[in-house]
Amino acid sequence: MHLFILKVFGQLVIKMNRLLYILLISAITIIGFTMFQQKDLGQISISFAGQSFETNLVVFGAAFLCVLFFILVLARGWQLIKKSFLYLSNRREKRLAEKARLSLSQGLIEYAEGRFEQAEKTLLQQIKYSDNRLPVYLTAARAAQQLGAHKRRDEYLHKALLEAPEAEIAIGLTKAELQLAHQQNEQALATLSQLNQLSANHSYILTLLANTYRHLQDWDNLKKILPSLKKYGNLSTESFLSFEIAVCNGQLGNLSKNRDSSLLITYWKDVPQHLKILPEVIEHYARLLITVDAAGEAENTLRLYLDKNWHESSIILYSELEVLVENKQLEMAESWLKEHQHNAWLLLALGKMCITRSLWGKARNYLEASIAINPMPENYLKLARLLEEHMDDSAAAQEYYRQGLYLLTGENLEELQLKHATDAECKTPQLKIVKT
Numbered sequence: 001m002h003l004f005i006l007k008v009f010g011q012l013v014i015k016m017n018r019l020l021y022i023l024l025i026s027a028i029t030i031i032g033f034t035m036f037q038q039k040d041l042g043q044i045s046i047s048f049a050g051q052s053f054e055t056n057l058v059v060f061g062a063a064f065l066c067v068l069f070f071i072l073v074l075a076r077g078w079q080l081i082k083k084s085f086l087y088l089s090n091r092r093e094k095r096l097a098e099k100a101r102l103s104l105s106q107g108l109i110e111y112a113e114g115r116f117e118q119a120e121k122t123l124l125q126q127i128k129y130s131d132n133r134l135p136v137y138l139t140a141a142r143a144a145q146q147l148g149a150h151k152r153r154d155e156y157l158h159k160a161l162l163e164a165p166e167a168e169i170a171i172g173l174t175k176a177e178l179q180l181a182h183q184q185n186e187q188a189l190a191t192l193s194q195l196n197q198l199s200a201n202h203s204y205i206l207t208l209l210a211n212t213y214r215h216l217q218d219w220d221n222l223k224k225i226l227p228s229l230k231k232y233g234n235l236s237t238e239s240f241l242s243f244e245i246a247v248c249n250g251q252l253g254n255l256s257k258n259r260d261s262s263l264l265i266t267y268w269k270d271v272p273q274h275l276k277i278l279p280e281v282i283e284h285y286a287r288l289l290i291t292v293d294a295a296g297e298a299e300n301t302l303r304l305y306l307d308k309n310w311h312e313s314s315i316i317l318y319s320e321l322e323v324l325v326e327n328k329q330l331e332m333a334e335s336w337l338k339e340h341q342h343n344a345w346l347l348l349a350l351g352k353m354c355i356t357r358s359l360w361g362k363a364r365n366y367l368e369a370s371i372a373i374n375p376m377p378e379n380y381l382k383l384a385r386l387l388e389e390h391m392d393d394s395a396a397a398q399e400y401y402r403q404g405l406y407l408l409t410g411e412n413l414e415e416l417q418l419k420h421a422t423d424a425e426c427k428t429p430q431l432k433i434v435k436t
Contacts, residue, residue: 097129117147196209
């Protein structure tokens with residue numbers, strides 16, 4: 001509606017200007033004709049710098065109109081010339097802009113095809129004529145990254161920032177992504193820290209920052225941003241949990257370097273319950289306890305965990321422990337047989353526990369059952385030592401040593417046993433039986 005009113009108003013102004021011109025020319029014509037009829041053409045005298053000029057009004061008016069017409073012609077001609085130059089200039093700019101767009105399109109195709117060197121050259125060929133240089137510089141930076149030209153990459157990103165200061169976050173994220181892709185974690189951390197100050201609680205910035213802290217094993221700073229990451233990171237439950245696990249295990253690992261089990265135990269008390277029930281967390285904690293000579297605490301932790309949460313990897317770790325246990329601990333472990341009586345690792349663990357309690361016969365039964373289910377070098381060795389050191393059965397011990405050694409070297413135990421029996425049968429006829 002407003003455009004229609006403006007258009008009508010413009011047409012009225014043009015028509016009024018034409019009417020004024022017509023009235024002016026008509027008035028001059030009438031006045032001139034009247035003066036000519038009355039033979040009174042008027043008198044005009046002009047003096048300037050000691051010079052004078054006289055003429056009648058008709059001649060002066062005619063001369064004035066001629067001069068005015070000439071000026072109007074010149075002005076109109078200048079406008080036409082100016083418009084012609086503008087037209088040609090616009091055509092040239094459009095042609096160059098089209099070349100720039102084609103250059104960008106071809107450069108993107110070459111980058112997608114993996115021809116990074118050619119892509120970089122193509123992208124920059126017509127960049128000075130491009131009306132949108134930001135994607136050109138960003139893609140050229142990615143191409144330079146693929147070529148290992150980090151200096152050129154950073155130069156393109158700097159030029160992109162000069163071209164589009166309002167896109168500082170997008171350019172900074174691109175820079176951080178490229179730095180992380182080339183394992184420049186310290187530089188990426190500096191970039192992301194700056195971006196985090198510019199745009200606090202930005203979802204993608206927080207995610208990249210968390211990943212960078214994880215790569216650098218900076219568990220303390222990663223823990224600081226976990227609340228923001230959980231609230232603004234838009235991560236799945238599994239992804240966020242992986243960060244929590246990394247922080248917990250990482251900080252436990254740092255504490256273990258002090259070789260003080262009390263630091264680990266104190267930290268473990270404050271670990272959230274939803275992490276304590278995860279096998280990858282509790283097993284890591286138990287292994288660290290073993291490394292700082294706190295195997296008893298590791299046994300207690302794993303036993304209480306296995307009593308409520310059964311995991312194969314946890315019972316395997318539990319079977320590796322060599323600790324002195326009490327009757328209550330043994331009874332709790334034996335109660336697991338109700339549901340896991342065919343678990344070779346549990347039987348191995350029970351055999352070891354019985355050995356610490358000097359229950360030789362019971363230990364032998366558990367170890368033989370473990371071997372029957374899953375022959376392993378560990379259960380063979382433990383049983384052989386039991387027979388040799390505590391049950392005075394050297395022959396059986398040597399046989400278990402032999403079978404465990406075959407298993408350790410990768411030999412097929414059944415084939416070896418069959419071969420041993422065959423050899424025995426072949427040798428039997430060669431024996432001389434002397435009758436007296």
